[in-house]
Amino acid sequence: MSQTRVAVLVGSLRAGSLNRRLAALLPDLAPEGTVVELVDGLDALPFYNEDVDVEGSVPAAATELRARVAAADRVLAVTPEYNGTMPAVLNNAIDWLSRPYGQGALVGKPFAVVGATPTPYGGKWAHEDARRSAGVAGAVVVADATVSQSALEVDVLTDEGVRDKLRAALRTLVESEPQVAAA
Template sequence: MTQTRILALVGSLRAASVNRKLAEAAVQTAPDGVEVTIYEGLADIPFYNEDLDVPGSAPAAAQALRDAVAAADGVLLVTPEYNGTTSAVLKNAIDWASRPYGVGALQDRPVAVLSGSISPNAAKWAHGDVVRALGVAGARVVENAHLHFATIGERFADTHPKDDAEALTQLAGAVNDLVEAARGELVSA
């Protein structure tokens, strides 16, 4: 069996972001034969502008993201919730990876979404917005691989998610479902 590659995109740029820590814990849960990599460089990508998106001369940072998504067997998006929606960083990454429309790097790519928020809502609004954007972009959204983490400021105040047995179990399940979808072993919604 060949190595399955999962690319994680984190919608928070903050170094101490709990959403980033959730992605780091997800990396730890990868089963044998699976590599989960957190993409670095989302902060370097300009806001999507069709004037910049010229075939053969897209901004290097945007093209690097497209190439990384295209090379992945599946994508794991981790979204915080800012003012009731996803972060501009994550939405921008979806916009760049979705173009050109109909043949972008996200087209038919299995994608799972994790959301985490300090609120009891667990970033479900942001999660819904990301799922909607992915659907329009043509991604294969793997519904059963989704997770919502509520009150993360309290839950992970004194511990990293990688040290939380319940979180690790949940993350391992989501990563496994995404891997199965990437390998064609699971029907995605």
């Protein structure tokens, strides 16, 4: 039986961030046969600039990000919400992954978003924006694999109900079928 590889993009750069700690729980919550890999290095990505996204000039961090996501079968963003939208670091990563146009590392891959915020809204706007952006980039957005959890309600790192939601989101993501681009 082959394994399903899930690349995880964390939308917070802070070492002790709640969402980074939530992402660290995911390997233990994943369905059998699933490997969950955190993709680090988003802090090293320069802002996307088509002038440097040319052969021989692509920054090493962008090349590494593209390779890691291309090698994965599924992509999961774990992100907080900043000012009612996704953090710039996650948006920038999606920008790099969207190129070359129509052939980016996200094309055809199932993509989902989970996360928590210390607000009553649980990150729902950031999650909607991340799904929309990834969908425009060619990902297969799995809307049923979303967890937008308020950290005001429960301790998201220890609450069994939150863990159950994360397990269900991972299972739905893993069971989602990639799409193959028409030749």
